[in-house]
């Protein structure tokens with residue numbers, strides 16, 4: 358009896374230690390990071406390495422090796438692997454984000470030079486390459502109209518095709534449609550422009566117009582909308598469809614009232630990606646609506662400007678003032694996409710299925 | 714309101730595989746019929762054939778007759794959608810519509826059936842159905858909240874309310890309690906006993922005590938081996954089935970000496 362009682366605390370202490378295991382102190386990663394940076398700087402001072410990128414890479418490698426080795430000695434293999442993988446993941450994240458931040462930074466910095474209220478409301482009418490001033494209003498209007506028209510056409514068709522593929526598609530036809538959607542995904546944007554140019558403008562004598570540009574954008578948007586919508590509809594649990602059928606709800610009604618509303622947040626995100634993709638397209642616009650320096654509100658008649666083509670045009674002019682305008686227009690384009698994106702997130706949030 | 718179901722020579726295939734063969738069964742109105750039997754013997758298959766939900770599965774084929782008060786539900790110009798309005802179903806896992814509030818979930822069957830209905834009528838139906846499902850007291854102050862925010866047991870009762878809101882003649886239930894705790898199970902069992910007054914109920918269950926507690930008639934299904942078709946072995950009043958079954962297989966299964 359007494360033997361057991363004496364044993365108890367000892368064995369529970371052992372158990373405690375066994376469960377805890379040895380861990381590196383919390384400050385360990387920071388200490389290793391600091392050490393790695395100092396060591397890399399020392400290497401740079403003695404002249405073994407030079408240049409900020411190389412110093413950063415060497416510091417990074419020293420950190421990975423140092424932390425993993427230390428962890429391996431103290432914590433054992435599993436924790437060392439864990440720390441190694443964590444470092445790799447964070448590194449990949451930073452590497453992926455650096456270009457994005459760099460682009461945003463330079464566009465904002467350089468774009469601000471041209472940015473003003475006059476820039477937003479003015480057009481390029483009667484402004485020469487060397488003149489200061491000018492604005493993006495005509496291009497912004499063109500981009501909004503062209504993208505809106507493309508969205509209005511592509512989104513319903515894309516969603517219907519996706520519904521067909523998931524809910525009805527069996528056999529040959531579905532396989533072929535699916536195949537063509539894949540092929541369309543790979544169509545280079547200039548080919549889409551060329552298709553509208555030769556197919557509609559040369560053959561049928563359609564005038565160059567913003568609408569022709571919209572049609573070429575439709576070709577680029579469709580596969581993205583179809584594929585993302587398809588994935589989202591597939592994610593809707595079959596349980597919900599069965600629940601609706603069991604209530605005596607017809608299939609089309611089930612799709613419209615149960616499946617689509619459940620999938621709508623994801624579909625909105627997919628549509629957003631498609632819009633963001635085509636908003637920056639330049640090549641197809643050059644073929645279908647070309648350039649314009651003045652305001653053209655009419656989507657269906659005459660050349661219409663757009664933000665990407667305006668950027669291209671200004672860069673081609675090559676003067677300092679034109680380059681400033683190009684950066685300014687780039688900033689407006691990024692803001693346009695960003696505002697759409699935020700708007701779409703808000704809409705998606707409103708429609709998202711809730712539990713509370 | 715409640716209707717009877719008569720099943721004659723029912724065979725069900727999934728593609729080339731015969732899942733159930735030669736089932737003959739009469740389901741009395743205003744009664745609870747329990748389908749029991751080992752896993753894979755075709756209970757769900759038979760149940761889903763009773764409201765043509767089986768047709769949702771692409772390669773399923775049904776032969777034989779299922780008569781609802783004498784009308785063949787597989788008759789030539791019978792619309793499965795209409796069959797399902799008359800014969801409702803509750804599933805194993807609670808599946809409220811995630812985009813809808815509690816209120817909208819209950820009224821879903823009526824709204825989605827494109828019938829335009831007055832708000833006052835809807836309020837009435839929602840209250841009546843939720844009361845019938847023993848859920849009214851728990852949710853009456855939060856009808857506008859999402860149905861997916863309820864507990865599992867409450868969700869299942871919500872699904873039952875949704876099923877009876879369209880006023881079916883028959884309610885089919887496929888293991889409605891298997892995802893629930895004992896208290897919720899008890900609530901649902903009480904509910905089934907109440908619903909029995911007005912509806913014809915067919916329930917699949919793996920819980921022998923449950924079958925014994927709530928059903929009037931018990932049908933025992935079995936399959937003679939892996940990859941073979943399931944058969945109806947024996948059917949009779951629940952009391953007799955549990956106290957004095959005719960077949961040895963039934964007795965073995967019910968007393969747990971199975972396999």
Ligand SMILES: Nc1ncnc2c1ncn2[C@@H]1O[C@H](COP(=O)(O)OP(=O)(O)OP(=O)(O)O)[C@@H](O)[C@H]1O
Nearest residue numbers: 727730732750751752753754755756757758759770
């Ligand atoms: N969609 C399907 N396609 C092909 N075969 C199926 C399908 N659903 C069920 N089966 C087969 O039909 C047979 C009967 O299945 P069923 O689901 O009716 O059994 P069950 O009695 O309900 O079993 P459980 O008690 O496990 O739910 C099984 O052999 C099963 O593999």
Ligand SMILES: [Mg+2]
Nearest residue numbers: 756757758887
């Ligand atoms: Mg089953």
